[in-house]
C-alpha cells in the first residue's frame with residue numbers, strides 16, 4: 001500500500017504517500033505498542049467520527065500512553081486529510097505509536113507519534129453483500145480480559161486475527177469466526193457477528209473483544225424498529241439452529257454470512273433489510 005500518490009498526515013505535517021516512513025527501531029514494530037482506528041466517510045462526512053477519535057484516545061490510554069493531539073485537533077485533521085486527497089467516500093486510518101528513542105521492552109521515554117491516512121476502499125468482502133460471506137471456524141481464540149486490554153483497538157491484538165484470516169483464506173474462505181478463551185462465539189477477524197432465530201436477533205456479549213461502533217449503531221437501529229436483540233454468551237453448538245447471520249464493522253458495514261464451517265444460513269429478509277438500513281443511516285447521518 002506504500003507505492004501510490006497522495007498525502008499522509010504525520011505528526012503535524014503532510015508527507016507524500018511514498019515517503020511516510022518510520023525508523024526500523026520503532027518500539028511499536030518490535031513490541032506492538034500501537035493503536036489505530038478504521039472509519040468511513042460517506043459524502044464527505046465521517047460516520048460517528050468523534051466516537052472513533054474518542055476510542056483511539058481510549059485505546060492509547062489502555063496501552064499506557066496519551067495521544068499527542070486532542071480530539072478536536074484529530075477531528076479537524078481527518079477532514080483535512082480527506083480534502084488533501086480529494087476524497088468524499090473514504091476509509092480513514094488514524095494510527096498512534098511509541099517511537100524509536102529507546103530499545104527494549106520499556107519505552108517510558110519514547111515519543112508518541114500520530115499519523116492519519118485516507119483512501120477509497122470498496123466492499124470489504126467483495127460480492128458477499130449479495131451472496132453472503134463464507135467463514136471458517138478459527139483455531140485461535142480471543143483472549144481473556146486478564147491477558148490483554150481487549151477493549152483497545154491495539155495492533156498487537158490483530159496478530160490473532162491475521163493468523164485466523166490467513167488460515168481461512170488458505171482453505172478458500174473469506175474470513176474466520178473466532179471463539180473466545182471460554183469457547184463462546186466471539187467475532188470475525190475484523191467485524192462483529194449477529195444471528196437470527198425465530199424473529200429474534202442474538203449477538204455475543206462483547207466482554208472480551210471490541211464492542212464495535214457499527215455493532216452499537218445496528219443494535220440501536222434494530223431496537224428503534226422494535227426488533228428484539230439479545231446480547232448473551234452463545235455456544236458454538238447453537239450455530240446449527242440459527243437461520244440468518246451477518247457481520248458488522250466499519251469496513252465490512254453490514255455483510256450477510258451464508259456459511260460458517262459446516263453450518264448454512266439463508267441470506268434472508270432481515271439480513272437484507274439491515275444491509276440497506278445501514279446504508280441509508282450512514283448516508284443520512
Ligand code: PMP
Nearest residue numbers: 189190191192212213214249250
Ligand atoms: N472487531 C474487530 C476485531 C475489528 O477489527 C473491528 C473493526 N474495527 C470490529 C470488531 C468492528 O468495529 P467497528 O464497528 O467499530 O468498526
